[in-house]
Amino acid sequence: MVSLITLAAAEAIAKVAFGKFFESSVGKLGEKFTETGLKKIDELYQTIRKRLSGNPGAKDALTDVEQGNQEALQRVAVYLLDVMKADGNFATDVQKIADEINIHRVEDNSSQNQYNYGGQNYQTETGENNTNQFGNTIHYHGTPPQG
Known part of the structure; x- marks a missing residue:
């Protein structure tokens, strides 16, 4: 090191x-x-x-x-x-x-956006040094498919 x-x-x-x-x-x-x-x-x-x-x-x-x-x-x-x-x-x-x-840094310069397309939601977070996190959430109305 x-x-x-x-x-x-x-x-x-x-x-x-x-x-x-x-x-x-x-x-x-x-x-x-x-x-x-x-x-x-x-x-x-x-x-x-x-x-x-x-x-x-x-x-x-x-x-x-x-x-x-x-x-x-x-x-x-x-x-x-x-x-x-x-x-x-x-x-x-x-x-x-x-x-x-x-x-113990307090500063957070990230931005977070959520995009909703029908039953799917995409959430992105952009942080320092242009690092990105991407998440996908699917909402089912009724019983979710088995599989």
Whole structure:
């Protein structure tokens, strides 16, 4: 699992963990996550901060991010990626917390449509990244056919 870690994944994790330091993100976090999710975000932040603060370069990048410098987020992500690749247990812990955060998302950008044609109803749901779910419901009036 550790070999699957990419810079993009580390950037996404860092963005969630340090998002509270960017003015435009502060109010939006409360809209996108449950209270439990917000606590998990803080846990992720504390876990990453504790681990990276031993490295002087990473510590400087952390300080810059905590002062609202979004450009420093990329540097933090690089340090995070290095540590995650070097320590599989840390990587597993961080990914577990990130997964738990994702479970507590409130945001739902899907749309749902139902089409009725005679005795058949087709229901479709379109979600993020254009994922689709399709369902078919048949309504019988009287005794359903055996078979």
